[in-house]
Amino acid sequence: MTAIGRNFFIFSFSIFLILFIQAILQERYTYKYSKIPTRFKCEPQKNHYHHHEEKYITLTFKTIRGGAGLGNQLFEIFALLGMARTLGRVPFFNEQDPSVVNNLGLLLETVPKAVDEFKILAITNRSLATVYRNSPACCMFEMHPLLKCETYQYVIIDGFNFQSFKYFENLKIRDFFTPSPEQKLKIDRKIKESSNTTCIHYQRGDFLLDNLHEGTNGTYLKKSIEFLRENYSTGSIYIFGNDPKWVQDLMENNDYKSEKIHIMNTPMKNALEDLHFSHQFCESVIITAPSSTFGWFMGYLSKNQRNVYYRDIYDTMDLVKHQMISADFYPPIWKILKF
Incomplete structure (x- = not known):
């Protein structure tokens, strides 16, 4: 065997070994939800537990387990809160399920009030539990009609993402995003004007590499700025996203240089500040990457829901459109912004 062949073999074997160990650890530390049967009809309550016992509901929390971005995790936790209140x-x-419980750090930093609504407990008797399996599609509302009459003490919803505002329409989720005094002071320091503040969210980075989402297009971002200038001419424009250098290069043209345009540079670990900023100051929001969940929450938490705009996902090559029900993902009061 040549040196090149030997090195390739060692490299391939190392990759295989790493993936094998990861698979073993995932198997070891993930609760076996598949061991709990799925029910297909509501059955008499007396067969399951006493009337006075509390009833519980949880998700398999795939985005929290996988360490997904903040927007994806927020959708899961608020979807479950909304379902719990409804049911x-x-x-x-x-x-x-330590792979979930040990990965709650991001949510504890962002929405501790929401996490406090949850109990941490063990399913001590699997005969008191049942699983409902949802579609793997990202962006649709799916509440099984039998859930309202389900009598099992523990209900587990096995699904992906739960990215629909319809799960938590019955919640005032803005109440969960109250900043601490220290955070509020930092956010207040960012603002340059006290009124007519408009905001744009863009997303690049991971969206350019995953062969699924479409990142923000430079032309669309520029036209978004022009739209805000024409319709909200008296205020400042704040631009939020994960690649400020790209935006700076895009703004080099003198037509876009303005003291009223502010390119925000918030570290990912402090992304919560952008949500607080939107909640307190953004009179209008444009979401330029239509499948961005973080952009979605910037819009949903902003001050005026009638002034939230988003790019039409069906005008893009974003593959998420094939698993999205637009009416479930985008609130009806929001507006498509076409150029």
Whole structure:
């Protein structure tokens, strides 16, 4: 065997070994939800538990387990909170699923009030639990009609993402995003004007590499700035996203140099500040990457829902459009912004 062949073999074997170990660890530390049967009809309550016992509901929390971005995790936690309120159940994190319980750090930093609504408990008796399996599509509302009459003490919803505002329409989720005094002071320091503040969210980075999403287009971003100038001419424009250098290069043209355009540079670990900023100051928001969940929350938390605009995903090559029900993902009061 040549040196090149030997090195290739060692490299391939190393990759295989790493993936094998990861698979073993994932198997070891993930609760076996598949061991709990799925029910297909509502059955008499007396067969399952006493009337006075609390009823619980949880998700398999695939985005939290996988360490997905903040927007994806927020959708999961608020979807479960909304379902729990609708069904009269208590939301919980499964104590026997450490791959979820040990990955709550991002949510604890962002929405501790929401996390406090959850219990952490173990499913001590699997005969008292049932699983409902949802579609793997990202962006659709799916509440099984049998959930309202389900009598099992523990209900587990096995699905992906839960990216629909319809899960938590019954919640005032803005109440969960109250900044601490220290955070509020930092946000206040960012603002250059006290009124007529407009905001643009863009997304590049991972969206350019995953062969699924379409990142923000430079032309669309420029036209978004022009739209805000024409319709909100008296205020400042704040631009949020994950590649400020790209925006700076785009703004080099003198037509876009202005003291009223501010390119925000918020580290990912402090992304919560952008959501607080939108909640307190953004009179209008344009979402330039139509499948961005973080951009979605910037819009949803902004001050005036009638002034939230988004790019039409069906005018892009974004593959998420094939698993999205637009009416479930975008609130009807928001507006498509076409150029």
